Amino acid sequence: MVISDKMYEQLYTNGLSVSKLYNLEPLGIGTFYAESLISYLCRLAEEHSVTAGTLINKEIIPILNKSYLQKYAEYGGNGFFDGAHTINGTQAVASDFVDVLNSLTSRDDLTDLTLIKWKHVLSTKGLLKDYFSWCPVCFEEWRLKNRPIFVPLIWGLQAIKTCPEHGFYLKDRCPNCKTKIPLLHRKTVLGYCPKCREWLGCKNSSSELKENNEQEKRWNSWVNKNVGELIALASHIDIVPDRKVISWAIKCFINKTTKSNTAEFSRILGIPKTTMYGWAKGEAIPPLEKLLIIGYALNISLKQVFLETNFGSVEFDFEKVSIANERSSYLAQIRSSGERSDKKFIKDSLKKLIHVNKPISVSEAAQRLGINRRILYNWFPDLCKQASKNYRDYLRKKSMERKETIYNNVEMAAEELIKNGIFPSRRRLEAMLPSKIIVQEKLVREAWENKKKQYSI
Numbered sequence: 001m002v003i004s005d006k007m008y009e010q011l012y013t014n015g016l017s018v019s020k021l022y023n024l025e026p027l028g029i030g031t032f033y034a035e036s037l038i039s040y041l042c043r044l045a046e047e048h049s050v051t052a053g054t055l056i057n058k059e060i061i062p063i064l065n066k067s068y069l070q071k072y073a074e075y076g077g078n079g080f081f082d083g084a085h086t087i088n089g090t091q092a093v094a095s096d097f098v099d100v101l102n103s104l105t106s107r108d109d110l111t112d113l114t115l116i117k118w119k120h121v122l123s124t125k126g127l128l129k130d131y132f133s134w135c136p137v138c139f140e141e142w143r144l145k146n147r148p149i150f151v152p153l154i155w156g157l158q159a160i161k162t163c164p165e166h167g168f169y170l171k172d173r174c175p176n177c178k179t180k181i182p183l184l185h186r187k188t189v190l191g192y193c194p195k196c197r198e199w200l201g202c203k204n205s206s207s208e209l210k211e212n213n214e215q216e217k218r219w220n221s222w223v224n225k226n227v228g229e230l231i232a233l234a235s236h237i238d239i240v241p242d243r244k245v246i247s248w249a250i251k252c253f254i255n256k257t258t259k260s261n262t263a264e265f266s267r268i269l270g271i272p273k274t275t276m277y278g279w280a281k282g283e284a285i286p287p288l289e290k291l292l293i294i295g296y297a298l299n300i301s302l303k304q305v306f307l308e309t310n311f312g313s314v315e316f317d318f319e320k321v322s323i324a325n326e327r328s329s330y331l332a333q334i335r336s337s338g339e340r341s342d343k344k345f346i347k348d349s350l351k352k353l354i355h356v357n358k359p360i361s362v363s364e365a366a367q368r369l370g371i372n373r374r375i376l377y378n379w380f381p382d383l384c385k386q387a388s389k390n391y392r393d394y395l396r397k398k399s400m401e402r403k404e405t406i407y408n409n410v411e412m413a414a415e416e417l418i419k420n421g422i423f424p425s426r427r428r429l430e431a432m433l434p435s436k437i438i439v440q441e442k443l444v445r446e447a448w449e450n451k452k453k454q455y456s457i
């Protein structure tokens with residue numbers, strides 16, 4: 001299903017003349033599936049029949065008066081949209097957007113659509129995905145039940161790989177145009193690809209949404225449960241937990257499990273001991289995934305780490321330790337392995353792109369795959385050369401066809417003029433041809449000269 005241009009126009013041609021915005025109810029507050037602030041912003045725009053870009057430009061930027069946003073308002077560009085994930089996060093951008101949206105909608109609960117309440121205990125490192133990730137089955141279910149389409153905050157966390165509801169891997173590329181979808185786009189319509197406007201829901205979860213193996217499944221449901229709990233809790237806590245709770249908890253765990261042997265504790269978990277010392281001393285806070293690993297191995301939830309001070313007896317669950325340990329080393333290599341799997345995907349897509357009837361340039365392929373053209377050449381020189389040759393051949397063929405059409409047009413026009421006893425002057429020919437520019441081309445002159453010769457004019 002695709003939204004037609006007409007629907008798009010209808011949606012967005014109504015002018016924006018609101019001084020204050022609707023008091024739109026945020027979805028799912030107090031549950032795992034609390035809406036994200038970006039999603040709320042997009043729904044609010046839709047309610048007012050304007051694009052997200054217009055809402056930001058006309059209503060939010062003038063109030064916020066921040067230089068990074070002013071630049072976007074004046075010069076456009078993607079800088080602001082590329083960093084949009086921070087709107088759902090823990091930092092100043094998130095609180096700026098919460099404040100302005102709370103005041104525009106006369107609400108006071110929009111903080112709970114971000115991770116702000118956990119700002120002292122969640123490291124920004126590796127926290128949020130900077131692209132859109134979604135469960136197609138959730139979208140389809142909501143659509144069939146006539147529920148509003150929205151984007152839960154939980155899908156946007158890097159630690160979340162599967163749908164908390166359905167257990168399938170979340171998607172991050174449009175099934176139609178294969179591009180990575182930005183989290184926020186000027187014309188975001190929730191549930192649709194902003195590039196090709198394809199509906200992103202899907203009824204069955206069969207082949208392409210692969211079932212995860214048992215170990216992965218247990219790990220992922222632990223992560224989903226823990227992160228979901230934090231999101232649900234946000235609306236129930238009044239005190240924002242301090243970062244000290246983490247070093248306190250880690251020291252406590254080390255003390256109870258290895259009699260304060262930090263090196264041993266680190267070794268069991270597969271985390272470098274210097275890193276662990278830093279966390280225990282409170283010099284740094286662990287990225288969310290590392291906290292989840294520690295919690296998994298000890299059967300301690302994030303909620304306990306952040307909100308409780310007494311953990312009772314703490315011991316390693318050795319059945320889970322190996323998974324936790326694997327997870328740590330996986331994280332250590334995540335950059336290269338992430339790159340490898342991405343590389344394979346890109347290679348396959350590139351192959352498909354260069355073997356179609358209507359080839360595209362390498363630059364366009366790079367753009368569609370969301371990757372720099374030079375990197376593409378670097379990774380797959382042969383494929384790129386082949387793609388480039390295919391594209392050149394295609395352009396040449398197209399150009400030949402075009403020349404032939406022009407040639408035929410000129411000949412026909414000249415023929416007709418001559419038959420009517422009219423001299424085929426350039427001006428007369430021009431008047432009969434589809435476009436003036438064409439006549440000025442060398443090729444047209446050639447055809448014209450030929451005709452003149454043929455009729456000895």
Ligand SMILES: [Zn+2]
Pocket residue numbers: 135136137138139163164165166167
């Ligand atoms: Zn789902």
Ligand SMILES: [Zn+2]
Pocket residue numbers: 174175176177178179193194195196197198
């Ligand atoms: Zn698409």
